[in-house]
Amino acid sequence: MNNFEYYNPVHIVFGKGQIAQLSQLIKPGQKIMLAYGGGSIKTNGVYDQVLAALKGYKVIEFSGIEANPQYQTCLKAAKLANDEGVDFILAVGGGSVIDGVKFIAAAARFDGDDPWDILRTSGSTLKEAIPFGTILTLPATGSEMNFNSVISRRETQEKLYFGHRCVYPVFSILDPETTYSLPANQLRNGIVDTFVHVMEQYATHDVNTPLQDRQAEAIIKTLIEQADNIMIKKEDYDSRANFLWCATQALNGLIGLGTVGDWLTHGIGHEMTAFFGLAHAETLAVIMPGVWTHFFQEKKGKLAQLARRTWHATGDIDTQAQAAIDNTVKFFHSISMPTRLSDYNLSQDAIDTIVNRFQERKKQLVAENSRALNQKWLDRYWIYADNYYSNVISAYFDDFFRSS
Ligand SMILES: [Zn+2]
DSSP states (O other), X not given: OOOOOOOOOOEEEESTTGGGGHHHHSOTTOEEEEEESSSHHHHSSHHHHHHHHTTTSEEEEEXXXXXXXXXXXXXXXXXXXXXXXXXXXXXXXXXXXXXXXXXXXXXXXXXXXXXXXXXXXXXXXXXOOOOEXXXXXXXXXXXXXXXXXXXXXXXXXXXXXXXXXGGSOSEEXXXXXXXXXXXXXXXXXXXXXXXXXXXXXXXXXOOSOHHHHHHHHHHHHHHHHHHHHXXXXXXXXXXXXXXXXXXXXXXXXXXXXXXXXXOHHHHXXXXXXXXXXXXXXXXXXXXXXXXXXXXXXXXXXXXXXXXXXXXOOOSSHHHHHHHHHHHHHHHHHHTTOOOOGGGGTOOHHHHHHHHHHHHHHHHHHHHHHTTTOOHHHHHHHXXXXXXXXXXXXXXXXXXXXXXX
């Protein structure tokens, strides 16, 4: 097991009716910015519950945070928060709204010249952010219990990550009933995103972490077991509760402690969303089986273990590992998630575009090196980019997508 530190200060408030607890969670007299997305919270009753619970507070609103939250939108919100002297932000929505609020909270207190530097340095130069809480309405990203955020910039077709301890939510309210009105494609996307978050931390190489492995497998097995009820039954409290908690557990840091992470599937997937507009989970379902196939030799030990414990696979290691890939694809299909680029009418040009992006980014990193951005971050990213993104990706695309 590798060395690790674990720190997670997020106060989780789970269960039906818990939105009413807001006044216990936010200090009296604070000025709150209520931030949300396209307005679905107004039709599913969540908005009314929130306003009722915030009676007595000064509340301003910022709506319109997109799926794949946009940089320019978040900057507008950060300006509003500063102009209005907001003390606290309440994010109500799914991972996109929460990711957006993390950036808004950080950008509002950022003392550098260009807030884009927060993303270019992956958050390593941040010092503080406006405190915020979340009410989660779409289980998927785990953003409610971590400090990760991914922001998109339309003008440059970029989608970049940042993270910092100052953007842990103060609290997150998880009420399974808020998920009842979600359409099937969002439920499907949430299940796949959760599945892949677990696997990006699991399907690498074994460093003797049997507890973390079994915690990861427990999430996968629970997802598979609950998937039918999540997808078919509209107001099934128990399956939604289990789904919510799986999604949170998948990316609150716990299952990855001391293990070796990968995140290559997410790295490629973010580019696919930035260029071609596929939903985040749609990109993951196309890419991950390919990553596993391409890195079969490196990953087969963990994949075989997953297959034995999850699908009772037998045979030699290669056969078992292949069973993990086949059963994962089958599971994605069972919840109507496509797994091929051709399902989205994307062709050779799309592959070249993404390969070029990784090559450009490598060149850009060399140029930026001379500007002495955060050196530690740059060194780490450089190694990552060099090993994975630049050299391997082309071969990976050759092997997988061109034959698909
Ligand atoms: Zn994800």
